[in-house]
Amino acid sequence: MAEKTFSRRNLDFTLFEVLQVSELIRHDYFKAHDTETFGFTLDMASDIARQIMAPAFTESDRKQPELENGQVKVHSSIHEFIKTFSEAGLMSAPFSEEWGGIQLPKVIAAAAEFIMGSAHNSMVMYTDLTKGAANLIYTFGNPEQKAAFLPKMLSGEWMGTMCLTEVQAGSSLSDVATAASPQADGTYLIKGQKIFISAGDQDVTDNIVHLVLARIDGAPKGTKGISLFIVPKKRINSAGTLEPNDVDSIGIYHKMGQKATPAMHLEFGGKNDCVGYLLGEINRGLPQMFLMMNAARLGVGMGGIHIASAAYYAALQYAQERPQGRRLNEKQALVEPVCIIQHPDVRRMLFLQKAIVEGGLSLILQCYQYLDLEKVHADQPEVKQHYNQLLELLTPVAKTYGAEMGFVAVNQGLQVLGGYGYTEDFPLEQLARDVRIMSLYEGTTGIQAQALLGRQVVGNQGKSLVKWFEEVAKTVHEAENSASLSTYWNDLMSAMRNFQEVTNQQFKNAAHGDMEVLLADANLYMEAFGILNVAWQWLQHGIAAEKGLGNAEIQGEERIFYQSKIETLRFFFHYELPRVQGLFHRLMDTTRLTIFDADAEVLI
């Protein structure tokens, strides 16, 4: 792994100068914190990243976990990581003080995860899933369930997973078939198989708490008959000790990347002895699970970006150290070679990476900030709804931009290294394998795009989108004060106006009630929406950077940092924003080419 995998200066800038997350402290729930305690958390994350995670990055990929005699053994570094992470209080940190947490804002917890994920993107899977599962129990569990599971999970003694996918269902959750049969004691007997369960088995913790979607006998078909169950790998028997709960690891997937985290094929109740505990309401499993899934979506978007951050710094270091060729205007063939960072095309690739990493990170952290703002405005329904609508609208795009553009960025990083990038001698090839999963996890890009256009834009009659327009307009309004940003806020407003037209066209497409026509090009709509959102982030960065530059006392590296922000903003607006033109062109085009017609099949 390269020495540097992220920029703390950029993270602090985004958190404190752009998003101004310190304002959260004004709210009662976060009052125990200040900028310093936030900083301590990030320092701690950096220490763990440097000392435990980065050193194991390569080896834990080469020695991937195997399933032997029904048990998965993971790399030794995973043991150390989970122990250290939990003992440092990072698992419980975002939870309430009642459960031993420190009520850390989620945006700070996410920033800590960004740091750690940049050092080792598979390791954070374990802890992220456990936090998500614990949050579900925290939100929907009854007092007994909370008492039984939360302390163990928040201390890292037990881990958690989410079990949705089944062989026959895939992304179509309405086809979930795992059965739950009510028992006299109020528990359920669970029977069925789940696939692609990340961290679904390991030998680090005594127990694994699976959150399982299943169908209670006689429940309605479709999504309205799905309930959510806590299904531990081992259950607590009457003697208070752990006993097997008939959860079997029946297969392990060998994957292209993220090899340190096993993806499991699990069987529940193969011997008809798997006990599950209903979590929350009967038949409300899917909407409840969305709480975890939406958090996981942000986590996956972040995954794309933290991997891209590691790739960016590895490529940057290589470009700064690798002499090759001469500047293109050099007339003398025999002067010493220059480092490749001097070549415009290499600079273009690095700028693109930087623009994606810092812009994407900013978009995702803004979503986490909305989560915190929702939390602190629990007693102001309108304000809470405001943030909730923005969050629901932006979650699919934060996930998708991070996944898809993170993939682009990592592959640009690999390209900077030339042939070396393709070899195991540098981390790029592994990062490129790792990042490829992000557009598949937690709903593929196609699923996210349909959720965006179908549910959040059209399904919502554009209400959330109007709120989003207003938020962008606020930024533009602020930018109007800066002469040097005028080209850019103008460009963004112009693109936004075109996007409005494009969106009107989508409403027209939907007017006939034809969902296939509406959603056929949802992916392109998503791609354009992602570019606009990150352009918006860059405009926010530009405003904050101008403030920094306006202070004449700021000199040296700090001034260069702010100038670099302005340069990257310019890069994004000159190179990335124009890409919406081709997308808009297609999105205004009403020629239908991809709708299935049974009479004209075999056309592909």
Place this chain on the structure above:
Amino acid sequence: MAEKTFSRRNLDFTLFEVLQVSELIRHDYFKAHDTETFGFTLDMASDIARQIMAPAFTESDRKQPELENGQVKVHSSIHEFIKTFSEAGLMSAPFSEEWGGIQLPKVIAAAAEFIMGSAHNSMVMYTDLTKGAANLIYTFGNPEQKAAFLPKMLSGEWMGTMCLTEVQAGSSLSDVATAASPQADGTYLIKGQKIFISAGDQDVTDNIVHLVLARIDGAPKGTKGISLFIVPKKRINSAGTLEPNDVDSIGIYHKMGQKATPAMHLEFGGKNDCVGYLLGEINRGLPQMFLMMNAARLGVGMGGIHIASAAYYAALQYAQERPQGRRLNEKQALVEPVCIIQHPDVRRMLFLQKAIVEGGLSLILQCYQYLDLEKVHADQPEVKQHYNQLLELLTPVAKTYGAEMGFVAVNQGLQVLGGYGYTEDFPLEQLARDVRIMSLYEGTTGIQAQALLGRQVVGNQGKSLVKWFEEVAKTVHEAENSASLSTYWNDLMSAMRNFQEVTNQQFKNAAHGDMEVLLADANLYMEAFGILNVAWQWLQHGIAAEKGLGNAEIQGEERIFYQSKIETLRFFFHYELPRVQGLFHRLMDTTRLTIFDADAEVLI
């Protein structure tokens, strides 16, 4: 591997209906052939692909070659493949009858390689490099050299490689430092190291014929002091037997993909006993090597496309067989799931793959056809130059489109499979790892883009580009006869006019002699040029398909085939061609953002 990795019907269509390669037979050099003999070659390639190559695709990736005691051992299937390929006469086929060949047009040989490469993309590396090295000896060798090496290479008893890259030089060939010291007997002692030598060592053949760029003692610095040498792994001693020639395998690279072909770090003359034979003229090594390199570039572009073909058919089969979800307009939630090929977004991904695979293949085969046309017009310098200029112009884009868009297509294929695509249970993850090398081999995309814009467009005062415009105009003219193609030839002409403006802007950029400004966005120019070229190919396919459809006797699958061509043409024009808009926007933009400025560094 999926059952089908390519479409023979599409290949025949492209060769015989679009490119009309049968017309080559009218020329004396190819007179021994007819459409049937071409067909036999393709049948033979299909047999080898099915029987020997495809079955070894997965295993030869999982058990990658290792360097042990100075010797690389490759997978057993490689032995069988090289033997069968050579015995079938495929190694010698494109060579003249004088050397045991059958004077097969290169476009047919390339089509055969497409078939085989779609079944196993690493295996064809061995034979392709050997053919390329043999062609170099055939072209520049003296009678003794030809007699010593060609029969052995064309029979597959010895393999060949190309040795350009050195640690300190990378893409900058002017920095090649391997030394060649003249000996009294007319040979040279070679001393130096070469890296990334594909198939640079193996245990299949008795000998390996390395073609090595080196610098004769006292030669001018830079590219004008580089000569080309034949440096066999084993030399023939006075007794007529093979003896070691001091060529050592000192390292093997472990790569992300294409694992069945070792990339070697070789040392020549570590014991000062490595003999090389000058090939061709002193200090003309680089232009001579370009003969092999240009052929290799086409081969790499083809590599991207044949891998994308395998990925396309694997994804198509999965989409046709995998039930999941319901059609988006289905009101009843409980009907049986449909196969995912019915979902518009899946269809969009499959269409994109098909458009890239068939359009890219067509562009590359057209380049091979130019090679054949150059050959048969050897005695008509103007005609020969015409094809040569087109070939030189299109070689970088054929390479780059195949590499970059092949990568896009394979990753779309992986996406079609959802989570399964990321696992080793399907070939997609391996194909995605394999295809990633193509934008690095034989000059990265950045290098190709500079060659295109710097050398072939501006360096050439636009002469080649004018010829290309005329060729495209001919197709448009032909398309004007078809009412159903009118939207598309109009779209292409309109894009071509904009491209002319964009090109004029590049000439203006170059007017000040500032090569950094000219080439800073060469990659974007390349990307747009690739889209235009493939749009052109699709218009040619449309014309040929319309001809097919005009014949009322054509019914059933054949009619569906032609209709599918028209549909894919439409897809390309509605989804891919509009992408040039964003690229053109940036290419007309004169704001410079990526030029290195030593006074303002650390800005990235």
